[in-house]
Amino acid sequence: MSGSIPSLIAKRIAVAALTLLLVSMIVFSITSLLPGDAAQALLGQNATPAALAALRAQLGLDQPAIIRYLHWLGGLLTGHPGRSLSDGLPVGVLIGKRLPESLLLAGLTTAVSVPLALALGIVAAMYRGSWLDRALTITTLSMVAVPEFLVATAGVLIFAVELHWLSALTFVLDHPTLGQLLRGYTLPVVSLCFAVTAQMARMTRAAVIDQLNQPYAEMAALKGVGLSRRVLVHALPNAVGPIANAIALSLSYLLGGAIIVETIFDYPGVARLMVDAVSNRDMPVLQACAMIFSAGYLGLVLIADVCSILSNPKLRRS
Amino acid sequence: MSPQAVPSPEPQLAAHSPEAGSARRRRSRIALSAAGRVGLALVVFWMIVALLGPWIVPHRPGAVVSSEVFAPMSLRFPLGTDFLGRDMLSRILIGARYTVGLALAAALAASLAGTVLGLLVAISGRWVEEVVSRILDAIICIPSKIFALVMVAAFGSSVPLLLLTAAISYTPGAFRIARSLAVNLSVTDYVQAARVRGERRLHVACIEMLPNMIHPMLADFGLRFMFIVLLLSGLSFLGLGVQPPAADLGSLIRENISGLGEGAPAVILPAIAIATLTIGVNLMIDALPGRGRPAERGGTA
Numbered sequence: 001m002s003g004s005i006p007s008l009i010a011k012r013i014a015v016a017a018l019t020l021l022l023v024s025m026i027v028f029s030i031t032s033l034l035p036g037d038a039a040q041a042l043l044g045q046n047a048t049p050a051a052l053a054a055l056r057a058q059l060g061l062d063q064p065a066i067i068r069y070l071h072w073l074g075g076l077l078t079g080h081p082g083r084s085l086s087d088g089l090p091v092g093v094l095i096g097k098r099l100p101e102s103l104l105l106a107g108l109t110t111a112v113s114v115p116l117a118l119a120l121g122i123v124a125a126m127y128r129g130s131w132l133d134r135a136l137t138i139t140t141l142s143m144v145a146v147p148e149f150l151v152a153t154a155g156v157l158i159f160a161v162e163l164h165w166l167s168a169l170t171f172v173l174d175h176p177t178l179g180q181l182l183r184g185y186t187l188p189v190v191s192l193c194f195a196v197t198a199q200m201a202r203m204t205r206a207a208v209i210d211q212l213n214q215p216y217a218e219m220a221a222l223k224g225v226g227l228s229r230r231v232l233v234h235a236l237p238n239a240v241g242p243i244a245n246a247i248a249l250s251l252s253y254l255l256g257g258a259i260i261v262e263t264i265f266d267y268p269g270v271a272r273l274m275v276d277a278v279s280n281r282d283m284p285v286l287q288a289c290a291m292i293f294s295a296g297y298l299g300l301v302l303i304a305d306v307c308s309i310l311s312n313p314k315l316r317r318s
Numbered sequence: 319m320s321p322q323a324v325p326s327p328e329p330q331l332a333a334h335s336p337e338a339g340s341a342r343r344r345r346s347r348i349a350l351s352a353a354g355r356v357g358l359a360l361v362v363f364w365m366i367v368a369l370l371g372p373w374i375v376p377h378r379p380g381a382v383v384s385s386e387v388f389a390p391m392s393l394r395f396p397l398g399t400d401f402l403g404r405d406m407l408s409r410i411l412i413g414a415r416y417t418v419g420l421a422l423a424a425a426l427a428a429s430l431a432g433t434v435l436g437l438l439v440a441i442s443g444r445w446v447e448e449v450v451s452r453i454l455d456a457i458i459c460i461p462s463k464i465f466a467l468v469m470v471a472a473f474g475s476s477v478p479l480l481l482l483t484a485a486i487s488y489t490p491g492a493f494r495i496a497r498s499l500a501v502n503l504s505v506t507d508y509v510q511a512a513r514v515r516g517e518r519r520l521h522v523a524c525i526e527m528l529p530n531m532i533h534p535m536l537a538d539f540g541l542r543f544m545f546i547v548l549l550l551s552g553l554s555f556l557g558l559g560v561q562p563p564a565a566d567l568g569s570l571i572r573e574n575i576s577g578l579g580e581g582a583p584a585v586i587l588p589a590i591a592i593a594t595l596t597i598g599v600n601l602m603i604d605a606l607p608g609r610g611r612p613a614e615r616g617g618t619a
Contacts, residue, residue, distance in 0.1 A: 022456035031472050138353065141604055145596035147548050149555045149571070150589050157578050256463040260552055274464070275556060278471040286471050293464045301459075 008309050016302045023294045024076070028069050031283050076291060082284035086277075091288045095270060099292070102262070102269035106254055108189045113197040114247060120197075121204025121243075126231050128209065136201060143198035148260045152191040156264070159187060188265045192257050196250045203246030210242070211235035241308030248304035252297045354605020360598025364591075367411060368418035375408040380563050388574070388582035398583040401574050406584050409570060410591055416566035418595070420477065420550055424484035425543040431485065432492025433535055437527060440500035441519040451497075454490035462487040462549050470558045480559060484546045495538050496531060503527045540603040544596045551592050567592045 063071075075081045081091045124133040211217060212235050220230050258271040266272070274289035276282070377383050382403045389399040397406035435454070439447045457465070462484075469483040503509055504527070512526045553559035554568030565573065570588035577585045 019452070019456050019459055022452060023459050026456060026460070027468060030468055137604075141353075141600045142597050145544060145548075145600040146593050147551055147555075147568075147596075149552060149568075150593060153571075153575070153578060153585075153589075157581075252461065255461045256552075259463045259467070260555065263556060274467055275558075278467050278558060281471055283471070286468060290460065290464050290468050293461055294459045297459050297461055 005309060009306055012302060012305050012309070016298050020291075020295060020298055023298075024073055024291060025069070027287055027290045027294075028072060029065075031287055032065060032068065072287070076288070081288040081291075084277075084285050085282045086280045086285075091284050094273060094285060095288060095292065098268055098270045098273050101267065102258060102271065105185070105188060105192070105258065105262070105267065105269060106251075108185060109192040109196065109254060110251060112189060113193045113200065113250075116193075117197045117200035117247075117250070118204055118243070120201040122208055122231060122236070124201065124205045125208035125212065126227055133205075136205070140198040140202040143195050146194070148191055148195065148257045149264060151194045152187065152261055152264045155187045155191055188261050188267060191261050191264075192254055195257065196253050199253065200246055200250040203250065204239075204243050207239040207242035207246060208235055211239045214238075237311070240311040244307035244311070245304045248300040252300050255293050255296055351605045353601045357598045357601030357603075357605065360594050361602055364414060364418055364595045364598070368415045371411040371415040375405075375411050377405040377408045379404065379408040379412040379565075381405075388577040388580060388584055391583055397587055400570070400584040401576060406587060409565060410567070410588060413565050413567045413570045413588060414591060414595075416477075416560055416564065417547060417550065417568070417592070420481055420560075420566065421484070421543050421546040424481050424546045424550075425488065425539055427481070427485035428488035428542055428546075429492045429535060429539040431489045432494075433496045433528075433531065435489070435493045436496025436500050436531075437523040439497055440504050440527070441523050450493075454493050457486065458490040458494075460487075462545070463552060466549060466553055467558070470553070475553075475558055475561055477560065477564075480550060480553070484549055487549070488542050488546060492535070492538060492542060496535060499531045499534060500527055503530055537603050537606050540599050544599045544603075547592065547596055547599075567595075 072081065079092050083090055084094055120136060124130075124136045127133055208231060212231070217230060217234055220234050225234070258269065259275060261267070262269045262272040263275050270289055270292060274286060274293075277285040277289065383405050384395060384399045384403040386399060387401050387403050389395055389403075391398050395405050395407065397410060400406055400409060435450055439450050460468075465487050466480075466483050469479060473479050500523075509522060509526050512522050517526075550559055550566065551568030551571075554566050555572050557572060560566040560569050562569070562573075567588045571585055571592075574582060574584040574588075
């Protein structure tokens, strides 16, 4: 636990980079150590051996696995992770089109869920044992346990099929009005917020309560400091690290949830692209998408780590 | 600590319950809260369903027994019929068996692998620890659904593959908890004493450390079971999980999704089945004394 802040952060970044490298090895070995290869998949069962061999040479499949891995990794790093097997488009272009849509969905969800969760968690911690606190505990336990697809399908049934208030599919328009945006995005965003918010609120509550149980918070209480001041001025600054962790961990739920939600609402994002790639066995697209999601997870964890390093006053001296 | 200045860290439900706090405290090691009892009842119910399923089905789950599709509940078909006119009661009984059985097996495999690796790391040198931790840290970075998509795309979906995928995906989490438990235990006096006594490392791990890890690992096992149920149902809902003609609860929802508009029991009941199973597990674990929820790391000891 020694070292200055920059060196600690640099170390975290190095570990994250190493982990991402390991992830790329895992993803590559799972997707390329299978018996049938891409050439076979493209040409079908009746392909002549000569055609197969030619296509393999063209795709570089005749080279040893390690060379193919390095080639793929190089492409990934320079932004050219190969071509899609199903429509021949560069994977970079396919993902480049869809990444902003996924980020928009994630951004909207974050913008709704983080303030809501922080407020709920802090209030629940302030009034421990109140009806709000108990309601939050029960709702959290239930929400975490309900799959996203149930929330999403129930939402579609009630608000789109029965009430016609919202759109069941999310169409991406070039210049949507606020009304269109609300109609199209409410259901997917709410479905994603469901589990994420509950989880985040509960972890925030735990972090704040943890601080309120410390001797310094007790000292402040004995001095006669009011509850809200004790929570906001005394406890909260010390809970920034754990809360940042809670937010990052909960948001990483979004990555998995996006798979289901983008599929249900036919949303043109990266997760939907990945599900389609599974059906088409489009390995280059699949590999690139898996790397993006894993990098997203690592990025979130890294940000949380850096936040807790920066918010630790013991490290601030140097 | 002065009790009146700072609210005591007692369970919140006790503070407001009409019963005397002391009586509750005395019983708290055996008695579950009301929510915990509801959870336990739900879990026991689904375990029994999963066990007895094949012997109590009224019809063969694959047989088309009615000409009416998406039939409502009736005496002849207590839970209605599905999109082909098959008996929903039979299909849910067998579907629950798939969901519960697969998730139990995968959670068991993940918890066992995590515990063994955690103990291994605690008793071996730095090198083993570095290698095992790095690889498992990498796996934890691949979100479980993404990992499952990669596995299904590479090897095709089958029951053994789903089991393996869920087990691999949830091993790192179990490993992290097992390792932190083992590291805490390895500095206790009795483990140190066993070392000084000259016990072999295997003895230290299995006889001295393992018995003290079982309790928190069981709570963790329950959570892992719940997450695996969610993962597998999600995959089946996407059509990438258990393949027809077999069907788990997630596949049942997918098959019958066209009945959603008319509110057919065929799509609503499997959804309720999944929700009661997972909420039940969650309520039960939350009520356990000394639960090891990852969300509240303060409680892990």
